[in-house]
Amino acid sequence: MKSDDVRKVKLKECLSQRYKSSRDETFLGTIKPRMGVQGLTTFLETHQQIYRDVQFRMSRLVIDGCNLLHLLYFDSGLDQNHGGEYAAFENQVEKFIAALRACEIKPYVVLDGGTDPTDKKLETVTQRAEDRIQRAHLAAVGGSQENIMPQLAKMVFKQTLARLEVPVAKCYGEADQEIGALANELNCPVLSSDSDFYIFDLSAGLLPISHFQWEALEQSGSRCYIPCKNYKTSNICILFNIQPQLLPAFAALAGNDYVKLQRMESFIRWAQFCPASAVKPSRLEGLLCWLRSFHQPQEAFEAALGLMGTLSGKRKAELLQGLHLGMEEYRLPPSTLKRFFLHGTAPPFPAEEETAGLVPDWIRLPFTQARLSSDILDVLLLQRKNLGYPVADADTPSAYLSSRPIRQVMYGLLLGCRGGPVQERDRKGLHLKFIPVQPALRGVAEQLQLNSLDKAEASQRLQVLLEALGVTEASLSCLPTRLRLLMAVTCYWMQRAQPRPNDRLLRALLLGVANSDALRRRADLQIQNQKLNVGVAHAFSQWQACMKDSIHLNQLLGYPLPEPQIAKLYEGTVVHNLVHQMRTRKMKRLKYNPSSVIQYKAMLSVVHQSLSQEATKPSVTQKTPTSPRRQHQGDLTTSLQQLFLQYEDDEETATEAYSVVRAAQDRDLDGLLSVKTRYKARERINSGYNPDLVLKKELRWVDVM
Incomplete structure (x- = not known):
């Protein structure tokens, strides 16, 4: 056995023993994100008499959003190690909300916000971050399921709830007390797995997630209900004969x-x-x-x-x-979110003397609406930011190094002239490190102030975002607006990721974007005991880190570009398998509709042009002449992009347009083709006058690779 393999085996044995106790706290496949009273949930499961069976329906319900996120992802058996199964996760969220609505249950989802400025939980947070780093390494080298949440899962969760018009609120700090207070004021139960809720005095009680059988709806008469169990503090007090x-x-x-x-x-x-x-x-x-x-x-x-x-x-x-x-910590204050849910009024920001004036008033409403990242408060109040720890071999650098320049722009906007670095909590090998990162303001961003950022011109805010990503508005103009931020991030990733992603990785990524629905249904693209390629995982983890930080910057700037719907555009398991099949030359020809081909080629040309411009920027005194043939090919590429933009919602017209452009491309390349290929090209050109024939012969099987 090689020395590296021996080291990994020993590390796995050591870590397995170290985390045995934390796994003992696991129930129904879900590790509780906040431990609360350690061991309490497991202990109470052995005393089932404290619960009362209920048929839950026709009620309000306050939901611990952090717990629900973990339940729906981990208990669904979704892939954790290849970058996320976001479409399947989105489907789980949709089914959960549909089950509630079938039972006439009105949900109120409450999410955690920033870190407690008093740092009362700093030791706990640090320990959990270190544990996650170790487990992420175990998952990478051993292929085990270590309950590592994919980087963009929380974003998919929030986007799906927003699309379904589910009321969501984010607290300024940890949500436990606000969840309990809101439930009491709405006179409804709480849905959570956090053991702290066994201690809070909840008037309508707690519905433990582990007993909430939302996938097994039952019917009583003409009405549906969810079988579940209800817990009240009086139950445990009676059972053990103690005072409440x-x-x-x-x-x-x-x-x-x-x-x-x-x-x-x-x-x-x-x-x-x-x-x-x-x-x-x-x-x-x-x-x-x-x-x-x-x-x-x-x-x-x-x-x-x-x-x-x-x-x-x-x-x-x-x-x-x-x-x-x-x-x-178990004393429930008056709810600050009731007015928000009922009237849309953001709660006042806590008036602690040490934080007074650090958070502009305009931030309160979008933050409470979960339209701003929680990290914004950490940067403003603590000048600190916790980064994610995706599945990764400890020998690879942090995936968040590539997106640091994006965060530096955000830090510059948030801190302005206050100065001082932001302490980023990041991974270095298997260790947690605080790394000082200086804010950066350049270009248009230097003209903006945080207090009036929401009132800045839309063109200015857009320019700040594009400058941070190193792209121009003109380079994205050929794409529909829904793809522009995604493609700007992809161009940035191709230039900043280390090592630089090869063309195979890029094509797999864009192929997944253009044909996500069709590819997810392909049986030969499903994960089947495939060992994780840590190099590919590192590359796509960097892409997700760039996407995550870019979306957060876009949110802070007031959405100058539409936010990409992650579940519709990226699937980690699919892109990993596409890369694997390309590498092993087992790639089968894929069936696409014409608009997907046009979209794929348009996106690919945007990235290639971006890389070409970056690599061959001429000096002021030097001009490189463009050959007529290259100029003509560039015109064709532009035509292809414009056709995609013009006909993206009209597949029949896109088919005809595509055939014309392809015929022109074939004519231009005719001199470079073999005799056999030239004959086929001429046949396509001649059939260009008959779009139906083109559709049958040319687009029946398109190999875009």
Whole structure:
């Protein structure tokens, strides 16, 4: 066995042991994105009597958006390692919303926002980022499913909900308390898997996602309903005979995201307080039993510290403060989102003195509408940004290096003259690093101010975006507006990605864009135990990183270009398989309609022209003459692009137009063809007067590769 293979095997064994505990927290295939009270969900699953079976219908429902995202992607068995199955994910979201509407359930989806400026969860966030880096490496080298969310899945989730007109709101910070407060004010339950919701006092209770059988609709009379289970805090209090006001104290003593009491665990073995009849004594059951003799949190806290032996006054005060802080996280404030959902009014931004004035007022509404990235608040308030960690071999550099210049423009717009770098939390090998990145303003961007960015001229905002991507408006003018940002990003990727993507990767990407629906249905393009090519994965991860950062910049600039619908234009599993088949020469001729061919060739020519212009920019004193033949070919390419733009929605006319252009191309290349090929070319030219014949002979099987 090679030394590299030995190293990878040892690393996999080490990491598998390291993450055993986190996998123990997995239920129904879903790792909870926020752990809350560790082990609580698993513990309560062994006490099914705390749940009540319900037939859920005709109700409002507040949904933990982060949990739903993970449920719909991971529990659907979608591919995680080849860049995402976004079309299938979109379909899952559509089916979920259709199930709710069939039962007359009105959803309100609430998403997390920026990082807590107090950094109370910094240790937790850092640990999870490090864990994800390790798991992403395991997935790349071993092919295992490590629950790594594809980079653009969250964007597909939000785009699909917006298209379906589902009410969505993004909080300024973490969403848990706002979700609970909103549910109480709307008098409806919460749908989530986060164990914190077992502690919140929810008037209509919690519907655990693990028991929400939305794919198994049943009918009672003429109405449909979703079979599920409902949980209320009174259930656990009755079962373990504790006072309701002690539940937050229980969560704090058990340890949650905000309270790290591992040292307390080394002093107090809560399992010793389990009843003798307990089949499998656990720390959580022991802690609940121990709390029976108390009525108020304060007395329970002091008694718990007494079990730790002699403590200094300072140490005791620190522990008490931490326990009270942890308990306060379960106090529900008045909802700030109710007015937004009912009247479209954005909530006020928290008025902490240290953050006052850093966030312009105009940002509040689009941010709450989930039309701006959460990272905007992190940059404005903390000058920090967390980057993604896609499936990648640790030996490859971070996929986000290629898109850094795009983010630098965004940092420049956000921070203006405030100065100072943004600390990017990125991967370096298998390690998490903070990397200082300086904001950058150049060109038109230097003329804009964040406070008035929403009022800037549309032409200025468009120019900032195009300058950041290194393309011109003229180079994209031959394309329909829905493809312009996607193609600008692709041109940028071809110039910035390292190593530079070869033409095979580009053609696979564009072929997937032009023929996404047809290719997804091809059985021979499905993932079938194909080992991940880490080089191809790295290239397309860079493309997704460029797309993600470009969309965020486009959002900040007020959408000067329409946002690409990711699920319609990119499928990671398809492009990986196309590259594989091209490389192994097993590529079959693919059947396309004429408009797809025109679209493909138009996009390909845009990228090639962009690369050519970048590579052969003449000096001021030097001019390169253009040969008549090359000039004529350029005119034909322009004609092809213009035809696509003109007839993209008219397939019959596009077919005729395509045949004419192809006939002209064949005539121009006639001198370069073999005798046999020249004969076929002439036959196509002669049949150019009969578009129906062209459609049958020329476009029945088109090999665009």
